Amino acid sequence: MDWLTRDHPLLGNRSNREHLLLPTLTTFVMGAPLALLSDTSAWWAGFGVGAVLLIAICIAEYIAINPSTPQYAFARAGLTAVAYALFLILLTSLRFSGARLFLLVPAVFLVAGVISLRILHLDGTDRWDFPWAIGIGLVCAQIGAGLHYWSLTPIQFGLAITGPLYALTMLSVSIAENVPLRRAVIGPAIVVGAAWVAALFL
Structure with a gap:
């Protein structure tokens, strides 16, 4: 991905680090389900899905280098x-x-922070909103810690934390666009x- 983005004619002398975040995160995240499927015939299916996701992300990140391109909106939506x-x-x-709490909390904080940071940077204003990213990561990690000992299925657990991540990122975007707080929430x-209602019934 590094060489691909550096070959973009509009990158110039700018850093390409922002375009490496999600591809790197994809390889890290997809390793978790592949490790769980290592002894099953579904491993190749998981590997194929992961490869398609990684290729799609690399293409979208390449397009996102130029915010003025007509395809930027689709690339932004796809990356999000x-x-x-x-x-x-x-x-x-x-x-x-069955990951332990001391492994779960840092993983949730790091991944939630990186995802929110990248999504907030896709607004085209070239701003890095570290305070919001750190805050969102902390909130998601605290929710994960609180739900760790609850009797939840994996999909219930995932939805219960993904919902707040999406909501807080949406709130940050609205506030950055000067939307009144009452309407923004x-x-x-x-x-x-x-998300929480869906988690209850799944």
């Missing part, structure tokens, strides 16, 4: 959707594997409620 899907995959895999509150 895949990022949340990766977070859900990681959480369900960690839950299924409506969408995130609905998302969290829907």
Whole structure:
């Protein structure tokens, strides 16, 4: 991915680090379910899905180098959707594997922070919102720690934390766009409620 982004004619002397975050995260996250499937015939299917995701992310990141291109909106939407899907995959895999709390909390904090940081940077303003990313990571890690000992299935656990990640990222974008706070919290509150209700019935 490094050589691919460096060959982009519009990258110039800019750093390509932002375009390496999600591809790197994808390889890390997909390793978790593949490790769980290592002794089953489904390993190749998981490997194929992971390869397709990685290729799609690399293509989208290449397109995202130029925010003025007509395809940028599709690349941004694709990267955002895949990022949340990766977070859900990681959480369900960690839950299924019975990961200890001291491993779960740092993993959730790191991945939630990186995902929110990258998504917030896709707004085209070239800003790195580290305070929001760190705050979102901390909130998701605390929710994960609180739910660790609950009797939840892997998909319930994943949805219960992915919902707040999506909601808090949405709230950050709304506040950055100067949306009034009362109106800005409506969408995130609905998302969290829907995610938690879905988790209850799955």
